[in-house]
Amino acid sequence: MMLEELLQQLQAISSDAVASLNAADSDAAIEAVKNRTLGRSGAITALSPQMGQLPKEDKRAAGLAFNEAKTAIQKALNDAKAKLAASEAASAPAVDVTLPGRAWPIGRKHPISQTIDECCDIFRRMGFIAVSGPELETVWYNFDALNAPLNHPSRDPQDTFYLPDGRLLRTQTSPVQIRTMLGNKPPVRIVSPGRCYRRDTPDATHGVHFHQLEGLYIDKNVSMADLRSTILKFATEFFGPDVRIRMRPSFFPFTEPSVECDFSCVCCGGKGCRVCKNSGWLEIMGAGMVNPAVLRNAGYDPEELQGFAFGFGLERLTMLKHRINDLRIFSDNDLRFLKQF
Numbered sequence: 001m002m003l004e005e006l007l008q009q010l011q012a013i014s015s016d017a018v019a020s021l022n023a024a025d026s027d028a029a030i031e032a033v034k035n036r037t038l039g040r041s042g043a044i045t046a047l048s049p050q051m052g053q054l055p056k057e058d059k060r061a062a063g064l065a066f067n068e069a070k071t072a073i074q075k076a077l078n079d080a081k082a083k084l085a086a087s088e089a090a091s092a093p094a095v096d097v098t099l100p101g102r103a104w105p106i107g108r109k110h111p112i113s114q115t116i117d118e119c120c121d122i123f124r125r126m127g128f129i130a131v132s133g134p135e136l137e138t139v140w141y142n143f144d145a146l147n148a149p150l151n152h153p154s155r156d157p158q159d160t161f162y163l164p165d166g167r168l169l170r171t172q173t174s175p176v177q178i179r180t181m182l183g184n185k186p187p188v189r190i191v192s193p194g195r196c197y198r199r200d201t202p203d204a205t206h207g208v209h210f211h212q213l214e215g216l217y218i219d220k221n222v223s224m225a226d227l228r229s230t231i232l233k234f235a236t237e238f239f240g241p242d243v244r245i246r247m248r249p250s251f252f253p254f255t256e257p258s259v260e261c262d263f264s265c266v267c268c269g270g271k272g273c274r275v276c277k278n279s280g281w282l283e284i285m286g287a288g289m290v291n292p293a294v295l296r297n298a299g300y301d302p303e304e305l306q307g308f309a310f311g312f313g314l315e316r317l318t319m320l321k322h323r324i325n326d327l328r329i330f331s332d333n334d335l336r337f338l339k340q341f
């Protein structure tokens, strides 16, 4: 091969490589050009033995031409890599550090849980402690120990969820009172909030599960006056200082005497409205002096100790406080509703 021919071939390889590298749009394309020119079996490498065949006076010029071609291809390789890196950086999503951060929604307490907390706080300030008990109960704790007669309608499987083994989903939070009395020496001063279950067709004011809060106070010389002052204190703390209460005779197996306790209507102040059916009063809770038979069931001596108990529904209290007219909304888990509390 003559010098002239060698120089032409080197020139052709070099300009073809540079043109390919200028157009390369990927690492693979750049690497391919490198392999087919400067690689171990590349075109430039394949030409170098030809240099040995040249006459002595042509060798210097040939050596310079080889170096020139290699340098030109190497520079084009570096430029192509730099261009590719720059275009990848430009197409990546830009980070604007001045944008406000993403807002993460913060969870909040369910309105029923808020009512439980508020009630427990009020009673705690009066010396009551909050206790809880199992939702799966035995018939003895849920009915027998609470003096419920054997023919009491609430024992009927149509009203209560029974398990195949005879246990039941508690229909009230009162079993906690029995458990507490059995496990503690008097005086006892507790409130027990929690979930209860009854077979009911769900409507605006009934659900198959609901929440109750029950209170129990056992000590020496406890009277109806203590019950009244405790409930009045609770009513005014929860609904405001203008709330009045009244008691009407009633009957519950658990208490004797028993009363139904009404609060003056929190919507109309007692003047009469749709919520209180124009009576000015709202039925809120059942209460009374603990039946001596219940005290005996719990191992207490009714000659020595007396006590009062009361219980009310937490859904109703929450509905009255926030003017909600359908309790089904409490279990819908609709964030548009829950976010308002």
Ligand SMILES: [Zn+2]
Binding pocket: 265, 266, 267, 268, 269, 270, 271, 272, 273, 274, 275, 276, 277, 278, 280, 281
């Ligand atoms: Zn009213």
